[in-house]
Amino acid sequence: MDAEDTLTIDIDGWEGPLDLLLTLARSQKVDLRELSILALVEQYLAFITDARALKLEIAADYLVMAAWLAYLKSGLLLPRDPEVEPDPAELALRLQLRLQRLDAMREAGARLMARDRIGRDVFLRGAPEGLRVIRKPAWQAELYDLIAAYGAVTARNVPVMHVVSRRPVMTLEAALQRVEAMLGHALDWTALERFLPATADPSLTRSSRASSFLAMLELAKQGRVELRQDAAFATLWVRAA
């Protein structure tokens, strides 16, 4: 056979014994349903014998198939022995079906690959805009929230402004004037507290006490008043000099 040489050389190219069998079957150039299994078995065994003669490495599964086919061949040639199960004719039919199946899938694969394929024969839209669902927040607020918020902002700012603009202090100058003016009326020893303005604000009291004390020290330095304190932390007395 012509094919034998190339087959021998290409032994590594087969995808297993079934692949080789199918190729040999195809070389019979008949419909696989009309295939002569006996002829196919002969071809396969001859191929393996040749390959061995050429001392080619033959994978074990090819030899297993060869052994099975040799067994099938003897079963097909010998008169039918009803004791032998399964029937060799049925095994031959099953082999034929297997080859048909593989052949059918091979052909189906080729036909699939030849279809109009996306990216080769037909093309999709190159730059689709896309369908987008945009989640848009629907902002919610009630009029009451708005008004209450403005009230909160306003209320937050009012006390801050009050403290800054109207901080109650008595300056040293104010204290000097006040003490000088009052000294004109008080001739005897007078307690420092008497010079302080009347107020309920404790921070103004502290401020005026400190300023008045400084004012008296200044006046004493100028020799215009006399100061007297009987003990530490005791009442501070003042009179015109």
Added chain:
Amino acid sequence: MIGQDERAVEAVLFAAEQPLTLAEIGAAAGEGVDVAAALAALVQSYAPRGIHPVERGGRWHFETAPDLAHILRRTREEPRKLSRAGIETLAIIAYHEPVSRAEIEAIRGVQISKGTIDVLMEAGWVRPAGRREVPGRPLIYATTAGFLSHFGLGSRRDLPGIDDLRAAGLLDPVDDMLFNVEVESAGDEA
């Protein structure tokens, strides 16, 4: 009847990943294709359809018809409550408009984060209203007609005045408010 040139040009435009010049369409569609004539024919035959070939800056591409934009971009509304910073900022704009960002911050006593005014604009309640003619020319903001209708106000004069707020007790709980402000300003910075 649709000509072969027209079919080729339409397929080329459809499959292209970016808008194409006449020369690029011609190079793809092949020799002897009258691209300009094919495009003119396509523009006409697609005119009543939901998609059109259009030219933008010398390049052609397919676009969906402008009147169908709503079906391509479906918006789903999700109710969201305005943050406290948002509602306060909105209140300040409503009472003081037009007002700049710096002025809002001065009144609030707290910085406002970048997104706060954006949210109010997105809600359709606040709009930029020009610039204040002072150094830096800051943007100033005012409320919109959508603001009035959302809050059921005939005009801004319907907003209660400071005296009304005081009478309603909305200026009283100063200490509580101060406490809340501390908490909230920490949140704002985050």
Added chain:
Amino acid sequence: MIGQDERAVEAVLFAAEQPLTLAEIGAAAGEGVDVAAALAALVQSYAPRGIHPVERGGRWHFETAPDLAHILRRTREEPRKLSRAGIETLAIIAYHEPVSRAEIEAIRGVQISKGTIDVLMEAGWVRPAGRREVPGRPLIYATTAGFLSHFGLGSRRDLPGIDDLRAAGLLDPVDDMLFNVEVESAGDEA
């Protein structure tokens, strides 16, 4: 005259990044659009054009006409080139699905290397489809909607020659255990 439904469906399909089911088209095109009727009208009106709406596995998309492949192909890369084992394995899965690896190997008469099914899964053509309830619970494989689109098949019924193969009994459940056992026992004797 092109109806409003047709325009909407055409724009939706055109803009979509993925093939869409009827329900998805309906959701995008809006209430009250007769999607099936619009698609039927579109198929007809696009028949002579260079691009067509097509259905693949229950999903619709636009693609270019196959006869224009020559002008579009030159700028494009060839799609994934499959090995012979890959092609056969894909065909076996497509025609026999769902099918286990052992069943694929029984048809091919050889073991399939580990990467063969992986390549098909990576291409998006094959997916695991559960397990066969037999000893060992082997994974079974089936094809995907992406397989149908890629190969231009409306459904698996459109697989070339599938009816003839089924009628010839070539797609019957694979049962070659006996044959394999025989081979082994014969081998033992050899």
